[in-house]
Amino acid sequence: NASPTVVVIPGDGIGPEVIDAALKVVRAVLGDELEIVEEQAGYSLWKKRGVTIEDETIERCREADAMLFGACTTPEDPEAKSPIVTLRKELGLYANVRPARSWPVPRPVDTEFDLVIVRENTEGLYTGCECEIHDGVTVALRKISEEGTRRVAEVACDLAEERSGRVTIVHKANVLKLTCGTFKRVAAETVERRGLEWDDEYVDAAAYKLVREPDSFDVILTSNLFGDILSDLAAGLMGSLGLAPSANLGDDAALFEPVHGSAPDIAGKGIANPVAAILSAAMMLDHLGYGEEARIIERAVEEVLREGVRTPDLGGSATTEEVAEAIAERVATG
Ligand code: NAD
């Protein structure tokens, strides 16, 4: 009887187009089982109200069981905060989970693969502590804490338990002896305590190996900047940013979003690839306990892509709506 509540933030640009598509597929598999609360955030709200996200929206997100986020255009005004960064901070979303796998579409590397990158989302080089120490000399602070590393390592272990049982720790501890040394040590201790296996890789070597042997990876655990870069590389291996879903997880909150942004260059044309948003919704259903429904969506995506129903970013000529319709139909007929 207590249906899960989901706050949906479509955002700007192609955000509302791909979120529409994702909700169509969710309805095809679950009917009206989810309590959907739609909220505005982003550039359009900024123009109307002078804020990119309202406090009441943040409160609704805090109380919800999950959030589904499209994409927001970041206003150029330095006063404007990115709504997604605000939500990550306010809700303590410390783990960024980005699965990457080969789908039946044209790809730069033919090898089939299925991996997931777990990126620390709150510290590393992205603490915002930068300063000029002398004229013309600037520095940034890189923060790695034992607790920050342990909690994200636990998320990687949760995933590894359901997959290969192995976590690959990616770092650069040969140069960044103290910060990366801490990351590697605490990550390894956590994996061992969970009774799982680990190996490790320097980040530069990992980038090289990802291109040449993406199938040699399963769960990759890494710090903020390295994860940011490697996950875009992994999206490139998939053949389009329009196929890359993600989850932002904390202890009491979970936000799901496509990796891509608001893509102003194609917004309003009806040609955005909705698959990243649809797969993000599938990850959300999995999180909410609808694992079977999530698998049904993934199978439908696979079949529809194999049949060549694809948007222009994948070399096809289908519209956003046609791809969403095809997946929703496939889902409904099982
Ligand atoms: P982008 O991801 O929006 O677009 C990069 C390129 O990929 C563009 O050529 C775009 O057309 C293409 N692309 C992206 N998603 C696609 C899809 N689903 N189907 C087909 N093609 C797709 O990145 P950008 O251009 O650097 O940023 C545009 C705006 O989005 C900026 O304001 C940026 O700040 C914002 N942004 C927001 C988020 C977020 O809300 N999480 C993430 C990244 C960028």
Ligand code: MN
């Ligand atoms: Mn990025």
